[in-house]
Amino acid sequence: MNLPEDKTSKTLQELGIALPEQVAGLFEEVQSHFDAESSKDFIEILWKEFRDEWLGRKSGVLSQITDNWLKPASPELKRAVGAALNQLRARVEAKIEERRLSIEATEEKWSLTRERVDLSLPGVLRPVGSHHLIRQVLQQIEDIFFSIGFSVVEGPEIETPYYNFEALNIPEFHPVRDDMDTFYLDLPPSSDGKDAPQPLLLRTHTSPMQIRTMEKRQPPVRVIVPGKVYRRDNPDATHSFIFHQVEGLAVDTDITFCDFTGTIEYFVKQFFGPGVKTRFRPSYFPFTEPSVEFDVSCIFCGGSGSAAGGGACSKCKGSGWIELFGAGMVDPAVYGFVKYDPKKVSGFAFGMGIDRLAMLKYGIDDIQVFFQNDVRFLRQFP
Ligand code: PHE
Numbered sequence: 434m435n436l437p438e439d440k441t442s443k444t445l446q447e448l449g450i451a452l453p454e455q456v457a458g459l460f461e462e463v464q465s466h467f468d469a470e471s472s473k474d475f476i477e478i479l480w481k482e483f484r485d486e487w488l489g490r491k492s493g494v495l496s497q498i499t500d501n502w503l504k505p506a507s508p509e510l511k512r513a514v515g516a517a518l519n520q521l522r523a524r525v526e527a528k529i530e531e532r533r534l535s536i537e538a539t540e541e542k543w544s545l546t547r548e549r550v551d552l553s554l555p556g557v558l559r560p561v562g563s564h565h566l567i568r569q570v571l572q573q574i575e576d577i578f579f580s581i582g583f584s585v586v587e588g589p590e591i592e593t594p595y596y597n598f599e600a601l602n603i604p605e606f607h608p609v610r611d612d613m614d615t616f617y618l619d620l621p622p623s624s625d626g627k628d629a630p631q632p633l634l635l636r637t638h639t640s641p642m643q644i645r646t647m648e649k650r651q652p653p654v655r656v657i658v659p660g661k662v663y664r665r666d667n668p669d670a671t672h673s674f675i676f677h678q679v680e681g682l683a684v685d686t687d688i689t690f691c692d693f694t695g696t697i698e699y700f701v702k703q704f705f706g707p708g709v710k711t712r713f714r715p716s717y718f719p720f721t722e723p724s725v726e727f728d729v730s731c732i733f734c735g736g737s738g739s740a741a742g743g744g745a746c747s748k749c750k751g752s753g754w755i756e757l758f759g760a761g762m763v764d765p766a767v768y769g770f771v772k773y774d775p776k777k778v779s780g781f782a783f784g785m786g787i788d789r790l791a792m793l794k795y796g797i798d799d800i801q802v803f804f805q806n807d808v809r810f811l812r813q814f815p
Contacts (some may be wrong), residue, residue, distance in 0.1 A: 441497035441678035444505045446512070453513035459814055460517040463494070464524065471528045473583040480512040480529075480536055487525050495522055566814040567677055567803055571659050575677050579704045581696065583681070585657045588642040590619065590661055591633050596641035600722040609719055611635040614676075635663035638784055639680035640720060643763075646682060652778050653685040659787070670799045677787035682763070684780030686775070690723075690762060693781035697760065701729055707792065710736060712754065719784055721761025728754040755793060758785035785809030 440448060446750065450459060467487065475483065487494045495518070499755070503514050562573070575585060594605075598792035603609055616635040642658040656681035683696070686790040694713065701711050713725035730736030733751050734746035738753035745751030760783030788800050795814070802810045 435781055441494055444501050445507075447504070450510070451507075453510055456510060456513040456517055460521055463498070464521055467494075467521075467528070471532065473685065475532075480532055483532075484529050486514060490798055491665040495525065540787060545588060553751065554771060563811070563815045565811065566795065567787055567805070569814060570794065571677070571679065571787055574700075574702065574790070575657065575659070575789065576784075577700050578657045578681070580703075581699065583657050583683075586642060586646055586656045586658055587660055588636075588639070588645050588658065590636055592641050594632055594634060596644050597634060597638075599637050599668055600644040600767070601640055602743045602764055602766045603719045607719065616663050616665055617697055619664070637664050638658075639678040639693075640663050640782070640784060642680055643682045643720070643767070643782055647684065647773060652773065652780075654681075654780070655683045655685075657681050668801060670801070671789075672799050673788070675804065676800070679785050681760075681782065681783045681785075683782075684763060684778050686730070686778055688778075688780045690781075693760070693762060696781070697727055697783065699758070704790065705729060705732060708735075711757075713760075716759060716761070718765050719757055720722075720767050721759075722757065722764040724761035726759055727757045727783075729793075731755050733796070757789075757793075758783060760784070 441463075445451075445456075445459075448459070470483065485493060490496060495548065498514075498518055498521075501513065503518055506514050548658060597615075598607075598610060599605070615637050618632060618633040618635070629732045639658045639660050639662060642656075642660075646654060646656055646658075658678075660678065660680075661675055663675055663677050666674055668674065682694075683692070694711075697713075698711050701709060710730040711728075712728050714728065716724045716726040718724040731738070731746055731749035732752065732755065733748040734740060736753045738746055738751045740746045746753075749755050761779065763782050768775040768778060788803055791797065791803070792800060
């Protein structure tokens with residue numbers, strides 16, 4: 434700012450200017466100084482300084498010129514100074530306004546850039562879980578039974594011997610109890626020390642819910658009972674101390690063995706596909722009479738018994754059949770425990786292992802994977 438400051442603080446007389454012709458040169462000098470300064474890059478704060486420097490009321494260059502050049506000028510010079518000053522003022526004001534607009538525009542552009550939401554940025558990944566395969570298979574089973582009028586009931590995993598055994602026609606010293614390696618609970622006596630809690634156990638099957646359901650409802654009864662069951666089995670590829678069952682129970686005044694086999698066949702074909710065949714073999718359960726074991730034609734070899742590469746199918750050991758689950762017509766003795774009239778009602782029951790059905794359907798050869806929670810396994814069933 435040296436040039437105008439030096440000169441604008443002096444009067445024309447002090448600058449040695451006496452003739453109107455000299456005025457133009459002097460203003461040209463100021464103007465070219467202004468042009469040089471105004472073409473520099475500046476941001477808003479500097480722009481304000483620049484504006485005050487030139488247009489400031491007290492000490493701006495233009496006020497200085499007015500005070501020091503115009504006002505004290507001799508009448509001969511005043512016209513020329515006035516005209517040149519007006520021209521300079523117009524130029525300065527126009528240019529400063531122009532710079533203001535351009536700074537504003539740049540600011541706006543920047544703030545838009547700053548505030549822009551970048552939708553292409555990857556978001557925070559929140560992994561979504563999925564149902565465990567056992568749960569998925571249970572839902573498939575439920576859907577099939579829903580479609581033929583069954584509903585779901587659930588019951589306690591801690592049971593009394595009465596519901597787990599006695600009411601199912603398994604008296605205390607019946608040898609079949611030995612087949613069910615039961616977990617008995619060793620509960621401490623109650624706090625008042627009086628009545629010691631009755632013996633309790635972890636249910637070995639979902640069949641106790643047959644009794645609990647019939648105690649509560651009158652026929653017709655058509656329920657399935659999914660749930661966890663426990664047995665003192667040593668873990669291996671097909672045994673686990675915890676596994677899952679779905680119990681089924683249908684009781685009415687006119688249910689026949691044909692209803693029973695038809696229902697089971699319908700379920701198996703819905704679950705495994707229409708191509709599979711079923712058969713039943715005589716079996717024994719204290720709470721069904723007659724009792725059967727249902728088999729399904731081997732899903733792996735198509736029932737042929739021979740493996741694709743020759744030799745016997747390893748899954749069904751060459752028989753072409755795979756054991757599926759136990760079932761039977763409800764033993765009339767059971768109705769006695771729930772005050773149903775065995776002369777009036779009849780029905781069937783079945784108990785299938787969900788884990789086993791899942792293993793067969795999805796070709797899983799180790800039951801332990803269901804309980805290990807290894808995501809590499811779980812992720813295969815999204
Ligand atoms: N509760 C029997 C079991 O766990 C299965 C079964 C249920 C058999 C219902 C017949 C009727 O082995």
